[in-house]
Amino acid sequence: MSDRSLTTALSRWENNHNTPDQFYRRLLGVVLGLPVAEDVAVRTGTYEQDIDRAIEVLDVLTRWDHEERPIFTSTVGLVDSDRVISGYLFARSHAVDDPAIPPISTAMEPDSVAGRIRAAASALMSVDFEQGGGRIRAALTHYFQNSVTPELRAERAGDSRRAVYGAAAEVAQLLGWSAYDAGHQSVAARYFTLGLRLADEAADQLMGARLLANLSHQYNAIGKYPQALTMARAAQAALRGRGTASVETMCVMMEARALANLRDERAAVRAIGHAERLFDRRTGDEPDWIGYYDAAELCGDIAHAFRDLGVAARSREFTQRALTPTTPRRTRVFIQLVNADVALKCGEIEEAAYLATGALHSGGALQSQRYLRYLQEFARSVPDLGDPAMVEFTEILGDRYPKLLRTERVRRT
Template sequence: MPIGDELKAARKAKGWSHTRVIHALTLHARHHGVSIMTERSLKTALSRWENGHTTPDQFYRGLLASVLGLPDPYDLLTQTSRYELKLDVAVDRAEDLSRYQGPPDSAASIASPLIDDDQVVAGYVFAHSHLLPTAVEPESTDRTYAANRLRDRAAQLMELDFQRGGGHVRPMLQSFFLAEVVPAVRACMASKSDRNVFSAAAEVSQLLGWAAYDEHRHREAARYFVLGLRLASEAGDQLLGARLLANLSHQYTFLRKPRQALTFARAAESVLRGRGTPAVETMCVMMEARALAVAGERQEAIAAILHAETLFSRSSDFEPPWIGYYDAAELAGDAAHAFHDLSAFREVQEFASTAITSSTPARTRGFIRFLSAQAALVAGDADHAAVLAAEAMQTGVTVLSARHQRYVDDFRAAAIKRKVPQLLDVLERYRSAPVQKPRQSSEG
């Protein structure tokens, strides 16, 4: 839509006259201590902008966006809401995003679309020129070393994210991305070799996405996943591309947006068709199952879970290292979540019992314990629910995770609904326990 039509539509949607818009612009500018043109000049300019005779510059576009509720095209989160075909632009925006320090999202900001979903899917899935074999030079030893170094550090930070939460790891990931990942990618952009570096960079971008997601920075997280898609495309890494699409599905499921979650899960499966590995395909199918569960599609969700279990039983000589976490316990955890959303609490207990092993990281352990606690509560076993909730809360003491808090809130709501006050006492007992804040690491 032309900017003039966009301005006019936004003004009329509010029921505002030109005079009301000018008054709002003046008040907003005064509040922020900036100078703008006179009211008379604004009246002329606003008419010319709406009629398409001229367009507002960056300053006035931002001002209009604020008072009329329009997206500001110069805002970083607006600029990064789509799949970017130009690699240099995508890398520039990834660098800018890794410096972003905006606040966590409000309920209002995540009620609207996180990204341009359809454009992202089409941009990645149909940009096959990035995935076709091309004549490349052999990768240099230096570049192979660079990719391996990025992956090794990413693996360390991924483990820290699982154990301590996105609030701990996000500052480290941002520093690492700026100091090492962006320079490594830029060093490779002039060469037709070194696809491995792009793939390694995509892995780091997706970790940044998970860390932001865990901190309730959902718009930021989705953009890291989309930028990771672009890097995975440059690498010709379809397994990782499917993983990033599945991440977006996971995020939309968490936000209770099943239509978008299904879109991304099925896009991930289509990318893998004939090219997947058992663990990666299983994970993608389970994202579909979880989306179907949130949508209330019981039979389809159960069918997807059964299909995932069949896929997981296949043997494979190769799985990418980044999917190593997706074992039988992780699959059981996804199934427990799906059955929880279907209110099938007997099945929740069954799958949750196998979703925790001696190696299950702290944050995941907390999530599963809360699912088990709610299932016990529904079954009428308040004492067992209290024990499980206490374990989950104790785990949360070491974790900086807004997602963990969401599980706390959901369990609290269930305890209030069922009028079990002793469970609220359990939650309050751990609520004020301090969480150790992360220190900046010189390693990035």
């Protein structure tokens, strides 16, 4: 490339006359020491209108994520909520609202491209539930790079194309969950917003609603409750009256949990009641990926909401119903720690210690920052970690997570 060509490309770029291709962007960034355009796109928590651009950004993000590059440094805001919501809800594929186009099928033939992608996503999701997001992130990013991205770039049309994009959206949302569970909040949010674009291309409003609900869940986790409420309501709006009972229930419960954290008890209880009624309407015609959201999972969400409202008796009632012989390991420890927290707030320190110690035993080798956050929040709620009732819990906590216990002791000095 000549100096004149480089100068011309830079001039046209600076004056918005054109967008340089990937080769020029990288070359200009290297030569001039500027942040390349793909850097900016990866770090921007907005909605990608151009589907090819969204795929390119996903390619870069999964590559950097696999290489464990420091992509983001802040969780403030996570995404530009207004632009993500408006970008998805008001600039969406017309196919979503076309009654002549049936909802995308998730029951693909196992030997189809979409079927193979969905099967891989299902298997990895099971590992995520049992072992934590930290266990599957490398496998997920490698799989997306090598098996999903090439299929997104392949020439397809009609239902086949929609099916592949819908399956890819499932993997993108799982990438987001694994990053979220591993404590990489902004990376997770970026996966969710890019997954939204894939879901839109597939005209899959159920997956779109799930991805918005995921963002609501994240905002709740970092204490941004108004944003959590907005995302939960956007998730319900995304269904546009074509949601299934389980998917809509999950979205409404995200609203209930945000309202609970906002201490709006009347509205939260009303939302919980609405979710329970929706759940009772299930017909079995649900996408495979919502299969985890059974009666126990719903009870777990309700238990969290009542805990956050400070209604201990109701929270304990639902924690008991949330635990079954088939409850996945990570979900089990979360519920056990919610139950322990409620017991502690009721002054039942021996019961709280027993439940929290059980959670530590259940946790095993979980690689989940969310699990550690639950443990930390419980430890901070204990008035005296030296209480005789807390000896076993404190010893196991110190043995497995010495930094966590050390931090808590320093905080108290």
